[in-house]
Amino acid sequence: MKRVAVVVLNWNGWRDTLACIASLQKLNYPNFELIVVDNGSTDGSHAHIEAHFPGIKVLQTGFNLGFGGGCNAGIRRALERGADYVWLINSDATVDVNALTELVRVAEEQALVGAVGSVLYEADQPEQIQLWGGGKVHLGTGLSRHQTRPAQLDFVSGASMLLRREALEQVGLFDDQTFFMYWEDSDLGFRLRQGGWQLAVAEKSCVWHKLSASLGKGSRQLDVYFTQSGVRFLRRYSPVPAVSVFMMVGRMLMKRVLTAEFGRARSVLDGYLRA
Known part of the structure; x- marks a missing residue:
């Protein structure tokens, strides 16, 4: 059974993160470890998380590195500990018990897949699909669209993304020097495809996600x-x-x-x- 590190990035949102962790602890995948990264929160997040889950030692970045930078801190820790796959899951999401099992199953069935996405549903409308794995970018018009039905993807959403170790070692992590927040998952998707890796969606990996919970819609x-x-x-x-x-x-x-x-x-x- 492949070893998976699950990385959850928190920034001033410990209440959502507690709900996320609680759902992750119910996963039926037998070989994973949880890495919680706090991205320079100012609301005492790490203390709240460690108090509610004494078995978790939060990895603290010290200051806000942005989405890509914070995730990279967790990814590096995961690779150091020998993870075969890294699953990035947003802290404002909750997951189905089979979510990780399905992600790994799809990755194991397709050796050239570098990243696998989940089907995301609206947190307040659990039957409404928010995103089908990722999206497409029209480079001529600059239009980026999230997919809500099966399609060939240009990128997998960072809200739920399983990454293969070998793919990360080849193309690198998120470009946190260029992208502080947003489009970093699109950039990684393009680099993966340029490197010969494929993208996939695990249709039975279900995640319920709050959209733009960190900054808020309309921010x-x-x-x-x-x-x-x-x-x-x-x-x-x-x-x-x-x-x-x-x-x-x-x-x-x-x-x-x-x-x-x-x-x-x-x-x-x-x-x-x-x-």
């Missing part, structure tokens, strides 16, 4: 990070970056202006200028 800071990372991603991969960046930023600005969200429009511009 201005979300707009800054999403735009900044999106521009950097398109400049790296788009055949004509000037056009795709213009179209992506233009769509975001128009949407916010039409809904009179002028503060969020300024955040989009700020993200573009920071890129």
Whole structure:
């Protein structure tokens, strides 16, 4: 039975993380260890987590490294401990008892698969599919779409992503120097495919996920990070970056202006200028 390290990244969200850990402890996969990473929280998260789960020693980064940087801290610890696979699962998610077993089964059946995603459902609408494993990116227009039905993927979502050790050793971890938050999973998906690895979805791996729980839907800071990372991603991969960046930023600005969200429009511009 392959050894799996399950990495949960917490940032000022210990209540969600406790629920996530509780669901992970019910997994029926027999050979996994749990690595909880605290990404520089200021709400006493590590103390709350360790108090509720005395067997867990939280790995503390000391300050906020961003999503990719925080996950990388857990991935490195997992690889040091000899994990064959690393499962990244968002702290604002809960999982089905079979979720990890199904992820590993799909990976073991397909030796060229470097990353496997789950089917994510809305936490407040448990039957509603939020995301089918990951998404697609149209490099010409800068449009990134999450899939909600079976399709060939360009990337697997970092909300639930099983990564093969050999694939990580070949292409590297998240690029946390370029992407502080958002688009880092898209970048990793593109690098995996460029390296000859395939992406897959375990249809019976079910996860219930709160969308944008860390920053909140409609957050201005979300707009800054999403735009900044999106521009950097398109400049790296788009055949004509000037056009795709213009179209992506233009769509975001128009949407916010039409809904009179002028503060969020300024955040989009700020993200573009920071890129």
